Amino acid sequence: MRRYFPPPSLLGNLVSGVRCALFLHSQPERFSTTPGDLTLIALVDVIANLASSLVLVGGDGTFNYAALSQFFFHIPLMLLCGYLAGKLHERPGLVTAIPVALIATSIPIEFTFGILEWLGAHVPRLRWLEDHLRAPNYYRFFWWWSAASLLFLVRLGSGTARRAGVIAAFLFFLVAPLWFYPRSDLWLSPAEDTESGELKVNEAVLTAQSRLLDDDLSQLLHGKRGEPNLYFIGFAGDAAQDVFLKEVTAGEKLFAEHFAGAGRTLLLANNPQSATTIPFATATNLGRALNGIGKVMDRDQDVLFLYLTSHGSRQHELDVSNGPLDLDQITPESIRRMLKSSEIPYRVIVVSACYSGGFIEPLKDDRTLIITAADPTHESFGCGFGEKYTWFGDAFFGALSQNYSITKAFDQARETIRKWENEQGETPSNPQIWIGKKIEKKLAPIQHRLENQAQQ
Template sequence: MTWCVCRWSMGILFSGILLLSGCALTPKDPQALLQSDELLSRQLDTIDAYLNKTSPQQRTVIYVGSAQNSQSLVFQRDVLLLKQRLLEINPNLQTILLSNQLESSQLNYPFATQSSLDMVFKRIGDWSQKRPIHLVTLISTHGNVDLLSVNIGNAYWPAVRSVNIKKWLDVIPHVPSALILSACYSGSFVPPLQGPQRIIMTAAAHNRNSFGCAYHDKNTYFMGNLLGEGWNPDQTWQENHQQMAQKIMALEQKNGLLASSPQIDVPEKFSSQKIKDFVNGRRPE
């Protein structure tokens, strides 16, 4: 299998050291799995408590961030950077964060696995039946065609595929959703996931690698250039995407890399909506 071309040897070395010492926590460890479930339940219960204090007519915006590969910290940095940017727009944003890292004794976040995301989207589906919701989801990881990897402790777990995401989003067809995929070949997810309520942004075309996912990188090229200098929530998704894509193209050309060709699909109804309005839960005009 051809994985995305990334300089992540440092992450593999570090994970190998942990595994040799028997320290890396994974879902195979019942105590680690219990930790993960408790952390996730705590996040979901926090949102429950918030919703119980608000009017049923008040639109709530939820951010789900899933950093799915423990071989690089960059994926967690992506997830946290987007959380920061969204909170700057909407301080009432409700967040659910999952991250696979190389903790040796105590988890900081729930495991980012299919089963965790099943639980998350089931709860979002329940909430959406009772009140209006907007959703922003970021999955950041290594990838392949129709595959978003799940790696914990240098071992692979069932990957997230388009059929999984479609199942999750089909439960909430009426919920305006922005889906952001930062992974190689992530453009392959666009055709099967298109929908009238779904904005989709991907780090690469269906047949291209994306870059900047080494262990020491601050952010992936995609998320770092989307959310860094030039990020403007007063503009539309397309306008921000265009600026980001131009910066990435220049960076890839400078480093002699084949263009990743980030993709975007925006339904007509959201084409003129500013990002800040979406993130504040406003309906498009």
């Protein structure tokens, strides 16, 4: 008996998947939907991602074991969606037909993304593709798959109520989970792991970290009655990319020089470059830094300026990573607890991260000014490898260097970012600001003092 490989059923499923991806009519009957067919198309999906990422990265990469489970967790959800659709349309075969069809639809879309990514990396005239394939543009491919899959599901049968039920099941059980928990590539380049190499937790690092924060706290200047000041803390959460370390270092220099804050600044950073010179950016160290500043500042007149920069998640967590260490993430609630413990009444909090607008609601009060690089549902830009600063950090610190008004600097930065986004064709990040009723009265004397000193 002659056996064919690949099996004709697999080829038929892939062809039907291409038709679905192109929004062409493709009935469930076009797909082979036995449990074996479902298993095979799921394995092809894994192999396709591995092959495309291998071509893009090369043989020097590493297998991303953590991503493997992401390639299978959606299958039970697809089966559930198929079961519900089968009940609604009284077609039991849909329980496997829908998973096969949706996976088959995703494969040509993923290959399209991979081909465009390869062209952007290897064809000089197409370098512009690289910028357009970064997030959030990557999610346009996710919406392509979602739209093509939705059209396939709508065409399953007639009846408004039945179609509405299938659409609701698809959006709730598939689109939402995959949007919030997207899968990663199975093969990663060393550059995707870390820009400056992995942290080596050796004796020199352990010895330095045991004293760095204590040394920095002991050198803080005390507040002076009648001379209000800003106390700056810069927090660079992600060790994999140098942009965050560069940004907080630039921020500290700006506040030490332009805002006459020498002796009133602290840095916390995760980066192999600074492991023996700057305290790690951890939740514990941030709490200690806030408590230390709370003890030396004049709480009636001085203001904390807390600058947090890292990657942000849709769950509004600030990424804190410094492999191989296992670190707690920063959330609005954890910051609120730290601020309460520090007893610092007046504060400016700036969060430069994707989805950082989600920090405003839990942290806002009359004595706080909060600035975020994006609203709660959008990404910000400039946090890639090789970047000098994030877009927001670049625009905001650039504006601050020209004046002493934090709110005016934010307004200028927002306009600058809007211009850059329009030029690059990016989805607006929508930087946000919250100004408490009492905080401006505390910032005004600091601004006036610095303006007067600058004129002398």
